[in-house]
Amino acid sequence: MTQPRLTIFALEGLPEFASGVDLPAALATASAQQGVEPGDILAVTSKIVSKAEGRIVAAADREQSITEETVRVVATREHPGGVTRIVENRLGLVMAAAGVDASNTAEGTVLLLPLDPDASASAIRVAVSAAIGGEVGVIITDTAGRAWREGQTDIAIGGSGVRLLDDLRGQPDAQGRLLDVTAPALGDELAAAADLVKRKALGLPVAVIRGMTHLLDPAAAGARSLNRAAADDLFSLGTAEAREQGRREERAARASGAYLHND
Numbered sequence: 001m002t003q004p005r006l007t008i009f010a011l012e013g014l015p016e017f018a019s020g021v022d023l024p025a026a027l028a029t030a031s032a033q034q035g036v037e038p039g040d041i042l043a044v045t046s047k048i049v050s051k052a053e054g055r056i057v058a059a060a061d062r063e064q065s066i067t068e069e070t071v072r073v074v075a076t077r078e079h080p081g082g083v084t085r086i087v088e089n090r091l092g093l094v095m096a097a098a099g100v101d102a103s104n105t106a107e108g109t110v111l112l113l114p115l116d117p118d119a120s121a122s123a124i125r126v127a128v129s130a131a132i133g134g135e136v137g138v139i140i141t142d143t144a145g146r147a148w149r150e151g152q153t154d155i156a157i158g159g160s161g162v163r164l165l166d167d168l169r170g171q172p173d174a175q176g177r178l179l180d181v182t183a184p185a186l187g188d189e190l191a192a193a194a195d196l197v198k199r200k201a202l203g204l205p206v207a208v209i210r211g212m213t214h215l216l217d218p219a220a221a222g223a224r225s226l227n228r229a230a231a232d233d234l235f236s237l238g239t240a241e242a243r244e245q246g247r248r249e250e251r252a253a254r255a256s257g258a259y260l261h262n263d
Helices: 023-033 046-052 062-069 117-132 186-198 239-256
Strands: 007-010 041-045 056-058 070-079 082-089 094-096 109-111 137-146 149-160 206-210
Touching: 007 186, 023 041, 023 046, 023 117, 023 206, 041 046, 041 117, 041 186, 046 109, 046 117, 046 137, 046 149, 062 070, 062 082, 070 239, 094 137, 117 137, 117 149, 137 186, 149 186, 186 206
Parallel strands: 041 137
Antiparallel strands: 007 206, 041 206, 056 109, 070 082, 082 094, 137 149
16 A cells, blocks of 8 residues: 655745735635645644734733633643743633733734634635635644643644544554554644744744645534543643642531541
């Protein structure tokens, strides 16, 4: 069997995007001019989506914007430069600072994540597919840290027309044993690979991934399907937060008379 060959390159010559710019149309034009083909997957940095959609907001205090985007606090840690907050944001993503970005924006402003990255990916996919005469896939990417690992990598926070999770549970492995938990996060793997050529400092916010045509699926679920519910998360709270929650529950149990003593 012929193995697929993966090729990734960045779209060049894209302008600086600002609020009100028709991003799907701009990417459709660039894709047609720079040889994007049916079956390709576009990896689009969330920052240009946010800028085009007007998600730049005035913020004298970045911390207030983080608070407003937060649904649930997972963990906080003080350090000499302030406080790091790991939170669940409105998109269901657990990340530092709720994804609020103060880099490469005007003084006194911050950049929020897109309101609906899956919908943004869909709009881009429709425009680019029409421009090149065939179906493409689109993922919206953002940078995130990872538990237990140093550094950051790009992940998929939006997607359209691409299978983002390869659920192999219940299938046999090479030795015939059934797989119980194996489900490669294809969307995150694509996002991380694309970041190798986007090179943020060079102003290349869109990468084209070629050779993964088998992952295209117009009916595929969006990137929200990659979010793990807090109820299923073994690490849904930081250490200090988990201890404090235990203390609160113990105090409440004592106050209600439900706390039992073994004599």
